[in-house]
Amino acid sequence: MKITFLGGAGTVTGSKFLLEHEGKRLLADCGLFQGLKELRLRNWDRLPLAPDRIDAVVLTHAHIDHSGYLPALARQGFRGPVYATRATRDLCSLLLPDSGHLQEEDAFYANRHGFSKHHPALPLYTEYEARRTLRQFRAVDFDEGFEPMPGVQVRYSRAGHILGAASALVTWGGGSALFSGDLGRGNDMLMRPPEPPRAADYVFMESTYGDRDHEPVDAAAALQDVVTRTAARGGVVVVPAFAVGRAQALLHLLAQLKRERRIPDLPLFLNSPMAADVTQMYHRYREDHRLSDAECDAMCHAARVINSVEESRELNNIRFPAVIVSASGMATGGRVVHHLKAFAPDHRNTILLAGYQAAGTRGWRLQAGEKEIRIHGEMVRVRAEVTSLGSLSAHADRGELLAWLGRLPAAPKQVTLVHGEPEAAAALQQAIAQQHPAWPCDVASHLHTREL
Known part of the structure; x- marks a missing residue:
């Protein structure tokens, strides 16, 4: 061999x-x-x-x-x-x-x-x-x-x-x-x-x-912190998330935080039809994960799913506190790239990185603190707060x-x-x-x- x-x-x-x-x-x-x-x-x-x-x-x-x-x-x-x-x-x-x-x-x-x-x-x-x-x-x-x-x-x-x-x-x-x-x-x-x-x-x-080693951070408390302080300044939280795994973990946490009234009652958007389909799969493969049926249901209904390209574009125009979870997780492509272009220049907003960022990706550049990133051939200013939730790895x-x-x-x-x-x-x-x-x-x- x-x-x-x-x-x-x-x-x-x-x-x-x-x-x-x-x-x-x-x-x-x-x-x-x-x-x-x-x-x-x-x-x-x-x-x-x-x-x-x-x-x-x-x-x-x-x-x-x-x-x-x-x-x-x-x-x-x-x-x-x-x-x-x-x-x-x-x-x-x-x-x-x-x-x-x-x-x-x-x-x-x-x-x-x-x-x-x-x-x-x-x-x-x-x-x-x-x-x-x-x-x-x-x-x-x-x-x-x-x-x-x-x-x-x-x-x-x-x-x-x-x-x-x-x-x-x-x-x-x-x-x-x-x-x-x-x-x-x-x-x-x-x-x-x-x-x-x-x-x-x-x-x-x-x-x-x-x-x-991963830091022993309370992921729910850390996410609560990010959402609450961003909402207080009237901003939008944009989360590049892998459609498989991290998107579901975020939806699970956001559903829990809303249920316990630990974050404001602000709109949650899942701008990844694929991530929505993956979330439904957790009901089919119960033996792979820890969630109960009730927790699966709460995760599946935590956010409004954005299906069409037109709806996705409309999200870029919102000017009120909200959370947008969108693929891809390292911001290498997908709908989240358009959201970064729209929301990164505004200091009221937050870009929350929730998974591993491979060297050279946009997510890696954001995590490294770069103040400009290239999107669709042009440089985009990054004035939004950039933070990471490493405990979600x-x-x-x-x-x-x-x-x-x-x-x-x-x-x-x-x-x-x-x-x-x-x-x-x-x-x-x-x-x-x-x-x-x-x-x-x-x-x-x-x-x-x-x-x-």
């Missing part, structure tokens, strides 16, 4: 791990690169092998940095099955067409306003191509072993993080590798904690927050990653850190060396191949 790191190495995006065994090839995750331009350009690079030579894809979960390259892979000739848990398949049926639509929209906008260096600007793939890729999905249950290619078996266990998120144990004659996927938190307000890892020779573990922090790893039933031959910025991965490598000095641990390198 050989593994090649085609993404998710030295960065938190673009996760793609190619496994080769006896002439067959399996891709573990198939993510889109996001953030820095040098990373985004990799989406346009040809893979080091023809996609039609890949026999199957196994997904750990639905987030675009793990699934978003699938339509591009299919466009280039991949015709094999895509294995995923049922919730991951259902989420991808929303996320992938939306990704294609956004790319078409961005290309159209760039061509219309002439701010692209490419003539014409083209989408990486279209909504139609994304929908066509969905036909290749094969849904499997947790703990149900399956054989994506001859001689190789895979078994999923729950990873927390979002609906359907899994760790994948890959076994073959005489060897095994465990891919953690993105691990959730032990005390997440929505999701159940990750299951203990299964024994494996090789462990490939995410390291997103490998250099820090759906990723395990350093302590939780170490605790998960420490529950391995037996010592692995090798631990390799993936899906992390270099500093975070290096810090986690040091921490693992201190806790498990006999365990070899290294950090994955982009395009590196090794024998297992």
Whole structure:
């Protein structure tokens, strides 16, 4: 068995791990690169092998940095099955067409306003191509072993993080590798904690927050603070939120705060039809999360859902206290970008960042305190208050990653850190060396191949 790191190495995006065994090839995750331009350009690079030579894809979960390259892979000739848990398949049926639509929209906008260096600007793939890729999905249950290619078996266990998120144990004659996927938190307000890892020779573990622990902040109190002080100055709270996971956590908290009358009775808007559809899925996959039926209902009805583009545009004209939750979570695209353009220049408003911000994204620039950000080819002044709610992260922090790893039933031959910025991965490598000095641990390198 050989593994090649085609993404998710030295960065938190673009996760793609190619496994080769006896002439067959399996891709573990198939993510889109996001953030820095040098990373985004990799989406346009040809893979080091023809996609039609890949026999199957196994997904750990639905987030675009793990699934978003699938339509591009299919466009280039991949015709094999895509294995995923049922919730991951259902989420991808929303996320992938939306990704294609956004790319078409961005290309159209760039061509219309002439701010692209490419003539014409083209989408990486279209909504139609994304929908066509969905036909290749094969849904499997947790703990149900399956054989994506001859001689190789895979078994999923729950990873927390979002609906359907899994760790994948890959076994073959005489060897095994465990891919953690993105691990959730032990005390997440929505999701159940990750299951203990299964024994494996090789462990490939995410390291997103490998250099820090989440602050023990009361998320409800922090959100109450932000909404109350913004409303007091007559402003609007704009929240870039991932349509899967963070949007639901925010809706759950806002419903609770309103019910307990801890925030003013101001209008709440969910400007993401996809996030609204995802929220409804929490009723379907009760075994994945902690919420009761009543809490699910409250979350689903917490905000007015904005469906049409016309309604979305009208939101930019409101001049009274309100909360707008809109995708995408790192402000890389989607409707929230238009809201940032409208509300960032006014000091009365607040931009609330509620999740991880990858290097180079607009969310990262806002978090870094930049006073101007580029939107649709022009610079927009940032006079609004910018604040973060780090306690809403759906990723395990350093302590939780170490605790998960420490529950391995037996010592692995090798631990390799993936899906992390270099500093975070290096810090986690040091921490693992201190806790498990006999365990070899290294950090994955982009395009590196090794024998297992």
